[in-house]
Amino acid sequence: MLRPRDSRTRDRRSLNGLWRFSLDRAGLDDGGEMAVPASYNDIGADPARRDHIGEAWYATTARVPAGWAGQRVALHFESATHRARVWVNGVEVVTHEGGYTPFEADLTGVAEPGEQVEILVAVDNTLTFQSIPPGVVEMTPAGPRQRTWHDFFNYAGIHRTVWLCSTPRAHLTGLRVETGIDDTTGVVRWSATAEGADGCTTRAVLRDRDGIVVAEGEGALTVPGATFWAPGHGYLYELEVQLVDGGGAVVDEYRQSVGIRTVTVSGNRLLVNGEPFHFTGFGKHEDAAVSGKGHNDAYMLNDFELMDWIGANSLRTSHYPYAEDVLDYADRHGIVVIAEVAAVGINLGLGEGVFGAPGYTTYGPDTVNERTRDTHAQAVRELIERDRNHPSVVIWSLANEPESDSEAAEAYFRPLFDLARELDPTRPLSFANVAQATPGRCRVSQFADVLMLNRYFGWYVMPGDLAAAELAWQAELDEWSRDGKPIIITEYGADTYPGLHSLAIEPWSEEYQVAYLEMNHRVFDRTDAVIGEHVWNFADFATTPGIMRVGGNRKGVFTRDRQPKNAAFVLRRRWRKEA
């Protein structure tokens, strides 16, 4: 599946706006409306909407342009969280599992050009042991309750753009681009798939930023004296791929931006274009007041500008694939991305009494089992298919903090790493390792090319005692260093209530967050294998309610409305190397 784009042969129309909405199908004509894209949970004052479990119903009408006669018409959702069923004119046209990757329905034969169509969507937010991320609905005396093993709020809805789009009947369906560097020459290998295209061939033209053709042909294109994509330098070429019929006529055309760069791991370094790269930045969330996880260009842009201001060169799309616009921006601006599958919380023993509850075994026939792994494998496929052509993505993260210190974990993850490596041999693989799976105990890190560690020494461990935390943290990192792999600290952070100040070493104060970060930085700077630091989190974000959280998770360096805490200025000095 290709992302909807305009070209000489393709067209698209956004269906964003206000749709009819109800938590039950029967109520769709009662006048309720919902913004698309947005999470529905925080819109309005109704707790039933915020805490809803199950399907929520959306409906709208759209006119298929008359000019699309003879074309293939498709309805494309950039995401619907966590699964969706879609009907057009009463016909079920597509179902999709997974809340953060795109899917589409072929409407040819269902929707007539020139006519209006009725679109109905049921979006289901239920998480089960067979979904990614996992969860369980528990029956309590007060009714059903959704339990999850991640702290962020379970926002749901149509979170990204919905497109009505057209392609020719004979059309390109997929495009794979891989790049290489040979001294000063760039190599762009491409391959495309097509449908309904008997007797057709494909060809491609590569243009530079000024529109000048630098290479054309099949298979591998070479660009002597190429300008490479690099961190901080988002130089993009444009590859125009054409599907050509036997008579030489162009039947379909698709354009893809291409950054020529390489990513390799050598010893304890990650190299981009052969140069060691050091990550500074954040684990983030797609999270904002009112619109929840709905994509918003203004928020996205502001976040990227703040990242630039603070000197962040990279981010992890914790804990799920972000909107494609985020990756497009990162490509254009040379921001480095660790792209994560939505597999957060495969760790049912974690945070007992905090996120979870005693009584569940992570891997087992009734919990995380082979069906879960099938869902997980599909999520890996869909992430790599969607994002493989983005130069900004340099690592695939297959999970966040899974239980990784058991034999069952090893058996669960081995095939997922094999799958990802087969789908994309060009990028390093990893996952974010949890504190309990210490060196020697973790049985999944053997599959990772880069170690990614989430650690809270001085917060969850030894809170308030930064001196003891520093020693313990250093000791653990020294042990990890013996693996000889590069280490990225993918989470370290301290909850901080903005405006709380203290001369004493007081967790939750702005001073403590600063002292905590400085302690971590001393440890990182002493450890050769550490090639990056991602603070948890870029901004405060909404969580499930609980006594561990005060109005959400407060580990943000920025508040939820993106104002800096003191820590922001400290990070800025460090990352921008300003005195």
Ligand code: GCB
């Ligand atoms: C973690 C999780 C992250 C949480 C964070 C916290 O280890 O990966 O999703 O938000 O801890 O603040 O507790």
